[in-house]
Amino acid sequence: MSVNVTINGVTYAQPNQGTPPPWGDIQADIIVALVNSVLQKSGGTFTLTAETYFGATYGLKSQYYKGPTANPSSAGVLRLAVSEGMGWRNNANDGDLLLTVNGSNALLFNGVQLAVGTGDVAGPGSSTDNAIARFDSTTGKIIQNSGVIVDDSNNITGVASLTAATATIGGVAFTDKTTGAASSTDNALARFDSTTGKIIQNSGVIIDDSNNVTGVASLTASTATIGGVAFTDKATGAASSTDNAIPRYDGTGGKTLQGSSVIVDDSNNISSSGNKIELTGSNLATASVPTADTIYPNSMCKGWAFLTCGAAGAVTINQGFNIASASYSGLSLTVTLHTALANTEAAIVGNISTGTAIFVADEMSGTSTVILKQWDFAGLVQNWGTGDKVQFVIFGMQ
Numbered sequence: 001m002s003v004n005v006t007i008n009g010v011t012y013a014q015p016n017q018g019t020p021p022p023w024g025d026i027q028a029d030i031i032v033a034l035v036n037s038v039l040q041k042s043g044g045t046f047t048l049t050a051e052t053y054f055g056a057t058y059g060l061k062s063q064y065y066k067g068p069t070a071n072p073s074s075a076g077v078l079r080l081a082v083s084e085g086m087g088w089r090n091n092a093n094d095g096d097l098l099l100t101v102n103g104s105n106a107l108l109f110n111g112v113q114l115a116v117g118t119g120d121v122a123g124p125g126s127s128t129d130n131a132i133a134r135f136d137s138t139t140g141k142i143i144q145n146s147g148v149i150v151d152d153s154n155n156i157t158g159v160a161s162l163t164a165a166t167a168t169i170g171g172v173a174f175t176d177k178t179t180g181a182a183s184s185t186d187n188a189l190a191r192f193d194s195t196t197g198k199i200i201q202n203s204g205v206i207i208d209d210s211n212n213v214t215g216v217a218s219l220t221a222s223t224a225t226i227g228g229v230a231f232t233d234k235a236t237g238a239a240s241s242t243d244n245a246i247p248r249y250d251g252t253g254g255k256t257l258q259g260s261s262v263i264v265d266d267s268n269n270i271s272s273s274g275n276k277i278e279l280t281g282s283n284l285a286t287a288s289v290p291t292a293d294t295i296y297p298n299s300m301c302k303g304w305a306f307l308t309c310g311a312a313g314a315v316t317i318n319q320g321f322n323i324a325s326a327s328y329s330g331l332s333l334t335v336t337l338h339t340a341l342a343n344t345e346a347a348i349v350g351n352i353s354t355g356t357a358i359f360v361a362d363e364m365s366g367t368s369t370v371i372l373k374q375w376d377f378a379g380l381v382q383n384w385g386t387g388d389k390v391q392f393v394i395f396g397m398q
Contacts, residue, residue: 002026007033009049188215302341303394309333311386322394324368328384333372340368341394370394 002013002023012030015023039046054060066072069081078086085100097110107114110125120141123133127145130152136144147158167174177198184190184202187209193201204215224231236256241247244265250258263271305320315326315333324336372392374382 005030008037301393301395303337305335305390305392307333307335307390309384309386309388309390330383331373331381333384333390335370335372337368337370 002015002019004011005014006012007030010033012033013026014030015026064077064079067080067084069084072081072084073079080086082101085098087099088097089095090097098108100108102108102113112123112125112127122142124136124144127133128147128149130149132146132148132150133143134146136142149157151157179199181190181193181200181202185204185206187206189203189205189207190200191203193199206214208214222232234255238247238250238257238259241259242261242263244263246260246262246264247257248260250256261272265271301321303320303322305323305326306318307320307326308316308318309328310316313327313329315328317323317326322338324338326333326335328334372390374384
């Protein structure tokens, strides 16, 4: 007879007394299995194939316990590496609560750094960065998270309402509240109602989202700046005026205006009911070539110029109107106009400063080029040359 015994999941037939041989090999296998299954005093690896439970009465007693990770602590009963931790199951049985160490060697419980010291206040399991902590219950020992944030620039956000006996905002102390109107107009200016300083009412003055102000009936101010111009006093206008007339000062005080007979109509034409409009000045034309000359339909003057002939056909335009460029060669001085003489017959008259010669041009129509020639009083055509100074006017009729 034999009895079956199991060692580490392997069953062996242990022979009883009186069992006839051969049973030596069986005994040898059992002895080898027992030796390989027991702890050795010399230490080493002892790999379990399942968890071991020592029962409800006794447990293990040891000088210390180590975790499996390299570089564990060299002191303490429970010796763990920096990446290891202790864990508990939470009350809801839906997560673990771990006690670990962070990169700054501070203890973390469930990811929250534990305060070092003798305090007895417990914080929440998690919190919002930069949120203000507040007491949870009345024990004075528990704090909780909040939605009020103080960022790194000391800006406070998340306040739903604020109640205080006094408050100072922007250096202004507020000790009482103001009573608003029953209703208001969007973008309207608020104004005080009575002299208490505590009641405001609506107004008809509007400042829209583009900072345009409307609804002002009148404005009284000691000074005002409009468009960058400071106004410190008002000017007195004329008793009546002519539509489109240019105003002018009356006297030397700079505060009184009067009318005039000079009219600028809606098409920018200037006219006068007087005898003439006279322009005076030391130099009414530019010393360089004009860039935007306009011939007015009702004007008989279609252009004028003061030219000086230089070397190699070059001509300098000293002054002029409707003159774009000029050059000379031999008997001809060619002038190019800004604006062509459309539908206009023109005659040109003038003189040069180096003699008694005069010059004229053939009749022209619809051209922007004028060719000038000079004759002396004997009727001979003369060449243009360096130093000739030419003054001429182009007259035309519609």
